[in-house]
Amino acid sequence: MICRIWGDPWNYLQPTTDINGSLVASHRKMDRRWWRAQAVRYLMRFPTEYTCNLLNEERHAAFGKMAAKMVLKSLIGEWPKENGRKPKSDIDKFVWSNHKPWVPRPLLSMHVRMGDKACEMRVVEFEEYMQLADRIRSHFPNLNNIWLSTEMQEVIDRTEEYSSRWNFHYTKVRRQDRSNVSMAEYEASLGRERSTNYPLVNFLMATDSDFFVGALGSTWCFLIDGMRNTGGKVMSGYLSVNKDRFW
Template identity: 30%
Template sequence: LYGTCSSGTPDCFFLPITNCSIPSKVDGNQTIHINANVAQWSNPIYPPIFQNRTFNWFRAQLLFYLLRYKPQILTHVQDTIAQYFKPSSIELHHPFIALYVRRSDKVTSREMSQVYSLKQYFDLFDADARKANIRNIYINSEDQQIFNEFIQLNKEKNGYYNLLSIQARKNVVFGSLTNMPKEERGQIVLEFLTDLYIEANADLHAGTLTSNWCRLVDEMRLTLGKISPYYTPENRYLVDMPM
């Protein structure tokens, strides 16, 4: 996933967790390691100091910390946005909605019960967007067809929405990503990180509940204090899937 980066770790894209070594004792107290990669859904483990917080809150805070972009990655993301957004700064496009539409392998693997049309997503937030006078929308999807759907749908809405997008490769899912050459994988990950930056900074977010990507965006937004409604056409979580 790290392209040609020599370290082959998340440090290729994100700031290191710490520049300090881990001592065996802190203030005379023995430090402990918590194995948090076991039963993370049914019996989550997190530091006692945060026991009065929900696990979702802790996970979102930890995730936000781990995904702090390195300066050169942030520069790349901002340069990409400047290349495709007119005007070039994301701050000049507020308020805007970010929409992620997941299809393809999520449907064939039955993690999603069906393919949802773009109209089904728009029907969830269109009234709220008009009340708030939000016209800009950023659309992200692995399905290239979604942009043709937007053109037709926006005609029916008399051109109300202004589309924001970046040039990125489509039809990329985890299985195809891991089979790509290193150089190509690295470029795709940079596109993902640009998408993440844009969607996390949106004023409203709509997406696909069973998508890991949408849950990632939602947790990043939670840490940023964006607790506005989350719009999704689905009514069940991945953990509700029949075995």
């Protein structure tokens, strides 16, 4: 009944997914994509203290030094010793305290899926993902930071080739050094807690980033895209290295 009342909203949305330089206007899974996005957003609508703590730890590890340098650079003279005991004004308590934790903006999230995914979709090299990142930066020249998520150590190693032009940030977790290891086997090697926490951090960082580069053939990217579409990021676009394998 709800489906009939709401109609077919996916047929009226502005296409924002780019593949090979063209926007994907329609495909046979548009209804499923729209409904799944609503469901994921509903399930994730209330952030828990646990996830907030996870994000704070990773943001501090990734961006803490950058934030500290900005604070020190903004100081006039020496560090004010009485700053911690200074009473807060109303705007401090009720307005500025509502701001989200700091991350470098604009921020591009990139999920590089390789490994055992080759049995389900066309796997591409890291270079193709970076070409899409360069496309975005050609329109937004102040874009310098990438939040990178991947299961392959090879991808992390290759970021050195682009370090003169980009700042890469990622979770500090042991990654696969062989492409023939299944995802289930890899996650089991990390342990239940670690294999749950670090993907959750990557997921939430990706949904909050300003831009996204991924692979439509990846179920994980599918979920990220759904959260971004329902979280005010839909008009940022989605650049994909391949098509969804079910289209």
